[in-house]
Amino acid sequence: MSRLYVVVDDVKDWSPYYPSQDVISFDDYLSLPATGERVRVVNLCRSYRYLGTGYYCSLLAEARGHHVIPAIKTLSDLGRKSLSSIQWEGVQPALAAMKKAAEGEQRTLRCWFGEALADEQAALAKSVFAHFPCPILEISLVYRGRWRLDKLQAVSPRSLKTADEQEAFANSFERFSRKLWRKPPARKSFRYDLAILVDPEEDMAPSDGVALRKFIRAAEKLGICAELITKRDYPRLAEYDGLFIRETTAVNRQSYRFAKRAEAEGLVVIDDSQSILRCTNKIYLADLLRSKRLAVPATEFLRRARSGELQRLVDTLGLPMVLKIPDGAFSKGVVKVDTLEELRSESERLLDKSALLLAQEFMYTDYDWRIGVLDGKALYACRYYMVRKHWQIYRHGKRSQSGGFDAVPLDEVPKAVLDAALKACKLIGNSFYGVDLKQKGDRVVVIEVNDNPSVDAGVEDKLLGDELYRAVMAVFLQRMEKRGRQT
Structure with missing residues (x-):
């Protein structure tokens, strides 16, 4: 069971609001004994400046393995990050939506847990909170042809002077604590939380x-409370x-932003x-595999066609050949060309999307191997078959199609296939991968090596059943326990 603490410099600071046993002074937080329970901390101290009580509250919370808002990273970013660097990161559309004003006009507003008093400010408050998760933020704006962020500061509840602000903060805090930092209902006690x-x-x-x-069920059996976000x-x-992460990944997608943010917060x-x-x-992947001398299809990189470049590709790779855009997934952005003319037209089309293309020899097989690798060890193996009368596992159109599959026991997979998969993964990391061979x-x-590989019921788990899910959650448990010992 987790415990929630709302830390203030003096419990009198909470006097405008309903009393709660969760509200404790900074001195009381300092003297808390170490326990094995999970602790959530909402830091509402008066000063978040460097070496102030609010700074030390967040610092000690992180040292104790407590989840705290605001985190030290947030306070550091507020103190150091140039506001000009976030003008376009989701904040600018919210600023652009605000009503125009006289040149040089200044405005100050406060927001709490991503909410604000005026409807016009709601989008801005939400966007700023997403960048700087802090209980109360004071936002200073200046109009220079458009509204711009001028200053951003974390402030305490003592800065809320009007009854309207105090009431709005209280309501927002109640929603936040109930939805985000809630205590679990009466049920099995969990050691860890997984998003x-x-x-x-x-x-x-x-x-x-x-x-x-x-x-989720596998996580629960290991003492992990997992939920979808x-x-x-x-x-x-x-x-x-x-x-x-169980959504398609790419550097320009939210999944990458979530991963970076979670790592900064110290999550597994x-x-x-x-x-x-x-x-x-x-x-990147093709160049990495080639440089480490792993066996890959004959591969060339293609930029804007220079004179004779396309003919050189034909002479080197032969026809048909395969063209790929660098960030495609599920066979999207992958085409087979059978003639020089097709190569010319398809390369022109794809080069409008990417400055570089991958050109590879065409190597038809009835199926591709997929080896699931977790934490450096092979977990499962499948054969994915090509769509009937097609050369790929997937065929996209008005209605996407996929070929059949076989789940194969690991001891029946050719040793050369397993060895190549494990060697490829060793170049990437020790996470969860699906290697296509x-x-x-x-x-x-x-x-290729896929991060975030597909795991669908009745396919990849055909042989392992629930053990596949337990294995993944066991790695999370092991890493979260290790991280706990290091804090």
Whole structure:
């Protein structure tokens, strides 16, 4: 069971609001004995300046392994980060939506837990809170052709002077503590909290609903409280001990931002931001695999066609050949060209999307191997078959199609396939990967290493059943326990 503390310099600072046993003074927080329970801290001390009581409250909370808002990183960013660097990171659209004003006009507003008093300020408050999760923020604006952030400061509840502000803060805090820092209902006590990031709107998500429920049940059996979150829960990340990404990853997607933020908060993250960076760009991955002398299809990089460049590719790779944009997923952005003319037209089309393309020899097989690798060890193996009368596992159109599959016991997978998969993963990291390989006779080549691999009920778990989900959650447990020992 987790415990919530609201820390203030003096309990009298809480006098405008309903009394609560969760409200304690900074001195009382200093003298708290160490316990094994999970602790959430809302730091409402008077001063968050460097070496002030608010600073030390957050510092000690993190040293004790408590989840605290605001985190030390947030206070540091508020003190050091140039506001000009965040003008365009989601804040600018909110500023642009505000009514125009006279040149040089200044305005100061306060927001609490991502909410504000005026409806016009709501979007700005939410966006600023997403960047700087802090109980109360004072935002100073200046109009220079458009509204701009001039100053951003964390302040205490003592700065709220009017009854309207105090009432709005109290209502917002009640919602925040109930929804975000809530105590679990009367049920089994959990040792850790795990967020599973999903995108409900995604058509081809890495896990279906049944698989997600199996992950949650497996976590519960290991003492982990797992729950699904979405992009709206970005400000909540500090609440958790771990983040499991189950939506499609890319450096320009929210999944990467979530991974970076979670790592900054000290969470255990699968898949981590480095794995996302290394796996989701096929140019980087192909160059890495080639430089480390792993067997891959014959590969060339293609820029804007120089004279004779396309013919050189044909002479080197032959026809047909495969063109790939660097950040495609689920066979999207991958085309097969059979003639020089097709190569010319498709390369022109794809080069409008990316400055570099990957060109590879075409190597047809009835199926691709997929080896699931977790924490440096092979976890499962599948054969994914090509769509009937098609050369890929997926065929996209008005209605996407996928081929069949076989789940294969690891001891029946050719040793060359397993060895190549494990070697490839060792170059990436020690997270959760799906390695795609082709085997033709004695030749085995690595096609790509996928972070955040697909796990759907009845497919990847066909042989392992619930053990697959337990294995993933066991790695989270092991890493969260290790992190706890280090704090």
